[in-house]
Amino acid sequence: MSLQTATVENSLAEELYRSTGQSVARCYQCGKCSAGCPLAAETDYPPSQILRLIQFGDDRLDQKALGSLTIWQCLTCQTCSARCPQEVDLPRIMDFLRQESWKRGPIHPQAKNIVAFHRSFLGSIRMTGRMFELGMIADYKRRSLKFFQDVLLAPKLLMRGKLHFLPHRIQGTKAVQRIFDRALEKKGATR
């Protein structure tokens, strides 16, 4: 047990502290984050319970947090952190948990499409330096197999000049690709 952070050695909470400086021991479970979370009722664990899971330093509970739907469904709206009396940076903690879940699993089955979206979104930026909406959506459909989603919306958007057929490739595309490759290779987080 580390006295400074009150975390069990080699636990997820300790890793969290090392990589973000966020200590789960600060949270005294008042529940204010969960009360304000717009998706608390739509997910498996409200935010305060995610924190509770990792407060124990128990591997089985750590896995539950990593495998939760909450971490992927979190919108990073920051209502929780704006209201936390202990100034726990929950959005930063959610980021950390997502990143860990992405790297080593488990990923909640219902979060599959959210992960597919992130892959399509980042893939689009890596390819041209900017997000190309039509290309990103096509790639997302391929990954999620949701081929018919929004098919009626697309022509309306085209009519209003909101969808471009061709991407804009920035001159610094290679520089952006190097950013991606080096950042992700450092963390072993590639695909």
Place this chain on the structure above:
Amino acid sequence: MRVAYFPGCSLQGSAREFDESLRAVAARIGLELVEIPDWNCCGASSGHAVDHLLSLALPGRILALAERTGLEDLLVPCSACYNRLVTTRQDLIDDRKVKAEVCELIEMDLKLSVRVRNIIEVLKEVMEAGNFQGIQTPFTHKVACYYGCLLVRPHKVVKFDRAEEPQTMDEMMQAIGAEPIDWAFKVECCGAGMTLARTELVAKLCARILDDAEGREAEAVITACPMCHANLDMRRGDIEKAAGRKFDIPVMYITQAIGLALGIDPGRLGLDRHMVPVVFKSMQQQPGVSESPA
């Protein structure tokens, strides 16, 4: 006022009317926009979901490019981009080690001298300095000022307005003749980037927002965020399905409302690009392109 300008990806695609209306208004009020050359995407919500360093390096490159313009302020109209850029800048100021890592990744130096500014504060500063001159047709409508989540949080970092019950957009709307309503969803989240992966959740959240705005007799929702706009406007069909009722209330960018008050042609403000027609209850008229003098 002369500022560096980072439009962001949405403003070149699905939110192009935000860019169009901003440029039209800027030209009228004496705000000069210098688009930063060869900008990249900020990584939005996917960057920080996947990798922390990546989520700092993508905005880092944008900040470095902005510094090269030699200007003091960087205007970022999209709330989501604004939040990424302003947060990244603070993170890099706070942690020199991470800053060094980011500089290595982007192959550029960072002084972090450029201030990241959102659209509301910049418009307010410029229009206040000009005593709100040029208002030709006051925007006399009841409006729901919808700040969304990313414009005012985290308060310590953005140092803008208040995290709950902000006022700046309300004051701007009053200044152009509108009547901002008191409502409960000013800073509630619309579901943001989940629009493709969890459409049904976004529809549910948006239905609550529109229900409160309409219930309190607002004639338009005013926003400064392309994601809020996309979800409340483009997703209207999904929202109505989730709510089991129809919503007529239009959703406008703050720059479009100001543009109308300045007497700018609605076509130049991109009002015809919305899915929900911009028609106001009180006047039963549409500031449509065809009806306006060019």
